[in-house]
Amino acid sequence: MRLADAGPDGETHLDPAEQARAAGITAPVARRDFLAGRIALRAFAAGILGVRPGELTADYSCPDCGTGPELDHGRPGYRLHGAPAGLILSLSRSRGWALLAAGRAGAARETGTAGMTIGVDLEHSAGVMFPEFDDVALTAAERQLLVALPPEKAIPWRASAWARKEALLKAHGTGLRIDPASVEAFAESADGTVVLDLDTVALGLPAGFAAALAIVEMA
Numbered sequence: 689m690r691l692a693d694a695g696p697d698g699e700t701h702l703d704p705a706e707q708a709r710a711a712g713i714t715a716p717v718a719r720r721d722f723l724a725g726r727i728a729l730r731a732f733a734a735g736i737l738g739v740r741p742g743e744l745t746a747d748y749s750c751p752d753c754g755t756g757p758e759l760d761h762g763r764p765g766y767r768l769h770g771a772p773a774g775l776i777l778s779l780s781r782s783r784g785w786a787l788l789a790a791g792r793a794g795a796a797r798e799t800g801t802a803g804m805t806i807g808v809d810l811e812h813s814a815g816v817m818f819p820e821f822d823d824v825a826l827t828a829a830e831r832q833l834l835v836a837l838p839p840e841k842a843i844p845w846r847a848s849a850w851a852r853k854e855a856l857l858k859a860h861g862t863g864l865r866i867d868p869a870s871v872e873a874f875a876e877s878a879d880g881t882v883v884l885d886l887d888t889v890a891l892g893l894p895a896g897f898a899a900a901l902a903i904v905e906m907a
């Protein structure tokens with residue numbers, strides 16, 4: 689979705705920690721995009737659950753800081769009237785656009801695992817066009833793959849690799865606490881982790897974006 693399409697009145701449904709984080713963002717565009725993303729994700733979750741956005745309470749989790757309504761960052765989640773809302777969620781913003789993803793929590797019973805988590809990421813080609821990108825973002829194997837690509841494919845490939853890495857790191861809940869240059873974006877996983885390139889045309893995105901979804905089964 690376009691961040692500009694998030695309803696402006698949605699801000700009234702945001703929780704105090706979300707309002708406080710927005711208040712701390714001094715750059716107007718970054719603040720507007722942060723608010724729009726939070727409004728959109730809440731409306732998206734409420735729509736799936738068939739409730740009003742104001743019935744949800746933000747319930748983010750961070751590996752360092754814990755979980756709860758006072759947390760203003762980390763893996764997104766909501767509570768509905770005080771109980772877990774039953775959704776797994778992910779969000780990414782890039783250049784005025786947002787990618788939102790949700791799944792039903794509760795796969796644990798069906799799969800015999802602790803459940804699944806998801807991560808999405810949206811990356812524009814312009815975001816990977818800096819000279820140090822390959823050194824900071826790619827594994828040795830990926831740098832070798834890149835050398836074999838025709839020059840016109842190198843930039844979209846980098847954007848796709850980055851989107852896949854960030855989607856994976858969000859699904860694992862760590863974000864960039866893990867060095868992206870240690871994450872294989874295209875490797876087959878032995879633990880059931882799935883990473884998919886999303887069709888940016890079907891998603892209605894303008895040219896230049898790469899988007900990925902990662903699904904991780906928690907042991």
Ligand SMILES: CC(C)(COP(=O)(O)OP(=O)(O)OC[C@H]1O[C@@H](n2cnc3c(N)ncnc32)[C@H](O)[C@@H]1OP(=O)(O)O)[C@@H](O)C(=O)NCCC(=O)NCCS
Nearest residue numbers: 725752761762763764779780781858859861862863864865
């Ligand atoms: C996850 C991360 C890579 C995303 O950064 P980005 O590419 O600039 O931004 P995106 O728009 O793609 O994603 C932002 C969203 O990722 C999600 N997210 C943030 N941390 C996450 C985590 N640990 N696990 C899963 N999802 C996370 C949130 O929904 C966030 O939205 P918000 O801004 O409304 O809170 C980055 O935020 C990160 O590495 N975070 C971990 C480090 C950190 O947060 N440190 C400070 C707190 S201790």
